[in-house]
Amino acid sequence: MSHDTLPRRPVRTAGPPVTAGPAHRRRHWTRRPNPLAGLGSVIWLAVVIIPIYAMITTSLTRQDDALGHNALKPPTSPTLENYDTVLHSGFGHLLANTVTVAASVVAIVLVLCVPLAYVAVRSRGLWSSAAFRLFLLGVAIPAQAVVVPLYLMIAKLNLYDSLLAIILPTAAFAMPVSVLVLTGTMRDISEELYEAMALDGASPTRMLFQLVIPMTKGGISTVVIYSALQAWNGFLFPLIFTQSDGPRVLTLGLFNYVSEFGVNIPALLASVVLSGIPIFAVYLVARRALVGGLMGVGGK
Amino acid sequence: MSSTVTTGAKGRTGKGARPSRPHTAWVLPGVLFFTFFAAAPMALAFYLSFTRWNGLGDPEPVGLENWRKLIDDPRLTQSLTVTVMLTVVSWVFQTVVSLLLGVWAAGRQRNRAVLSAVFFVPFLLSSTAISLLFYALLDPNFGIIRGDTLGTTSGAFLAIVFVGGWQFIPFHTLIYQGGARQIPEVLYQAAAIDGAGRYRQFFSITLPQLRNTATTSTVLMVVGSLTYFETVLILTQGGPGTDTAILPYLMYEAGFKSYDFGYASAVATFLVVAATVLSLLLVRLTGFGAMRSTREGM
Numbered sequence: 001m002s003h004d005t006l007p008r009r010p011v012r013t014a015g016p017p018v019t020a021g022p023a024h025r026r027r028h029w030t031r032r033p034n035p036l037a038g039l040g041s042v043i044w045l046a047v048v049i050i051p052i053y054a055m056i057t058t059s060l061t062r063q064d065d066a067l068g069h070n071a072l073k074p075p076t077s078p079t080l081e082n083y084d085t086v087l088h089s090g091f092g093h094l095l096a097n098t099v100t101v102a103a104s105v106v107a108i109v110l111v112l113c114v115p116l117a118y119v120a121v122r123s124r125g126l127w128s129s130a131a132f133r134l135f136l137l138g139v140a141i142p143a144q145a146v147v148v149p150l151y152l153m154i155a156k157l158n159l160y161d162s163l164l165a166i167i168l169p170t171a172a173f174a175m176p177v178s179v180l181v182l183t184g185t186m187r188d189i190s191e192e193l194y195e196a197m198a199l200d201g202a203s204p205t206r207m208l209f210q211l212v213i214p215m216t217k218g219g220i221s222t223v224v225i226y227s228a229l230q231a232w233n234g235f236l237f238p239l240i241f242t243q244s245d246g247p248r249v250l251t252l253g254l255f256n257y258v259s260e261f262g263v264n265i266p267a268l269l270a271s272v273v274l275s276g277i278p279i280f281a282v283y284l285v286a287r288r289a290l291v292g293g294l295m296g297v298g299g300k
Numbered sequence: 301m302s303s304t305v306t307t308g309a310k311g312r313t314g315k316g317a318r319p320s321r322p323h324t325a326w327v328l329p330g331v332l333f334f335t336f337f338a339a340a341p342m343a344l345a346f347y348l349s350f351t352r353w354n355g356l357g358d359p360e361p362v363g364l365e366n367w368r369k370l371i372d373d374p375r376l377t378q379s380l381t382v383t384v385m386l387t388v389v390s391w392v393f394q395t396v397v398s399l400l401l402g403v404w405a406a407g408r409q410r411n412r413a414v415l416s417a418v419f420f421v422p423f424l425l426s427s428t429a430i431s432l433l434f435y436a437l438l439d440p441n442f443g444i445i446r447g448d449t450l451g452t453t454s455g456a457f458l459a460i461v462f463v464g465g466w467q468f469i470p471f472h473t474l475i476y477q478g479g480a481r482q483i484p485e486v487l488y489q490a491a492a493i494d495g496a497g498r499y500r501q502f503f504s505i506t507l508p509q510l511r512n513t514a515t516t517s518t519v520l521m522v523v524g525s526l527t528y529f530e531t532v533l534i535l536t537q538g539g540p541g542t543d544t545a546i547l548p549y550l551m552y553e554a555g556f557k558s559y560d561f562g563y564a565s566a567v568a569t570f571l572v573v574a575a576t577v578l579s580l581l582l583v584r585l586t587g588f589g590a591m592r593s594t595r596e597g598m
Binding site: 034037040041044045047048049051052054055058108111112113115116118119120122123124125127128131134135137138139140141142144145146147148149150151152153168169171172173175176179191194195197198202203204205207208229232233234235236240250251252254255257258265268269272275276279280283287291 | 318319320321322323324326327329330331333334335336337338339340341342344345348353355359397400401404412415417418419420421422424425426427428429432433434435436437439466474498519520523526529530534548551552555556561564565568569571572575576578579580
């Protein structure tokens with residue numbers, strides 16, 4: 001959208017975000033600037049930036065200096081010693097566990113949700129629409145509401161205090177939104193394409209792999225990022241289903257740093273920064289997929 | 301992203317083969333998995349609410365004891381009040397900001413694209429990380445806001461609302477941005493011809509056209525405000541006193557602090573019923589379940 005330099009006013013184009021060509025010529029705008037909107041966006045920018053800025057400067061401040069220091073001023077003698085402290089208190093182990101959880105959750109969600117969404121879109125059966133409704137309602141199930149019975153189930157399955165105890169419920173709770181995103185994208189595949197494949201004698205399985213999955217790449221990458229984010233940021237399941245150091249993940253590690261570092265707020269904030277870096281890196285690389293896909297959630 | 305390829309005629313044109321459809325059984329693994337780890341536990345919570353269980357051994361049935369206790373518990377009324385207030389105040393705060401930012405971000409100017417990318421950053425951090433960040437920033441001895449914000453009832457409440465908004469507004473902004481971009485351009489052109497100004501267009505076209513988007517966003521916000529659990533646990537521990545002990549926190553304390561899992565299940569069941577009724581009501585009232593297009597009738 002970098003060629004889009006002329007308009008300075010809200011420009012709305014019909015059709016999906018990346019439609020190129022004709023749609024751009026149909027745009028409408030007024031040239032009057034919108035000072036209220038401009039002001040609002042600057043205020044919100046401050047709301048977003050100031051805490052992040054304070055977090056970074058504080059994490060670079062020596063613990064002794066931090067107490068009297070105004071977090072809004074740049075640190076007088078920046079230091080990385082807080083990061084050193086955090087990295088030497090088992091951060092790598094937490095990171096490895098979190099990566100394992102996130103990768104497993106993504107794999108489970110994809111394997112289960114892609115065929116499910118495909119059937120929900122393609123099959124006219126009563127059962128497939130019932131399944132779709134199950135997930136539509138599933139969006140509304142709060143994880144908090146089921147932790148007690150899940151705790152019982154996980155204890156009975158002998159999974160307590162293991163990574164699987166985090167992975168399985170996290171994957172289940174990432175499914176509803178994933179199914180919604182995938183069905184949304186799959187609905188856009190035209191009937192003609194299926195018919196063309198049918199002429200070649202394609203089975204539903206072949207259609208799934210040669211038509212549906214390639215055409216749903218956008219939705220699939222959204223689901224990958226969404227479920228990875230859910231796993232990465234999940235706190236409740238790790239808090240309740242694990243207790244020892246072995247299966248501890250990042251979020252729970254952060255929570256424990258509060259008692260471990262006590263009043264060492266710079267070290268605490270350094271650990272927060274470190275925990276966010278991997279996700280931020282993914283965001284820089286895959287912003288389009290994430291943002292584009294989530295945008296569609298409310299639009300259909 | 302997806303390029304929208306719409307079929308002109310859904311009906312069969314006679315030419316071409318009829319594509320065979322996947323067998324319904326394909327949904328089974330997903331449905332079973334989800335039912336086992338999400339839907340069945342809900343039923344189990346209901347059952348457990350009629351038992352006494354301290355986490356060891358097996359739950360023993362005690363009839364209505366937990367429910368009687370729940371109704372008589374003064375913390376329930378307080379918790380319910382603060383949960384509803386938190387949900388409503390958060391909904392207003394988040395909806396107003398996300399709606400305005402979303403419509404603003406739907407514009408295709410370069411500066412808006414850049415700022416939108418920045419606005420999204422808080423959503424990348426975990427609730428835990430964000431709560432810790434504000435826990436540090438609000439620390440009376442240290443923070444950027446001096447004074448004991450979290451020590452007062454209204455301060456603690458507003459801190460939770462703000463922190464929740466800080467985290468989730470980016471996501472809802474995105475939803476509204478997507479919705480605003482789908483509004484057909486012709487509507488604005490027609491309005492402009494009729495002499496409608498910018499604000500008139502916003503209230504007469506943008507707002508009504510975002511109806512479905514607002515429903516989705518609202519359902520997610522209402523359910524989402526229950527996940528403020530982390531924020532409450534880290535920022536206020538339900539305090540001062542029990543002033544910010546929302547329902548999920550009450551459940552957590554009963555279950556995993558007092559090991560009264562039967563009682564915790566009663567609170568959890570109550571929570572599920574409240575959340576489901578609320579979501580169903582929202583879906584019914586707005587016709588969202590029918591997946592009706594906003595463009596119907598155009």
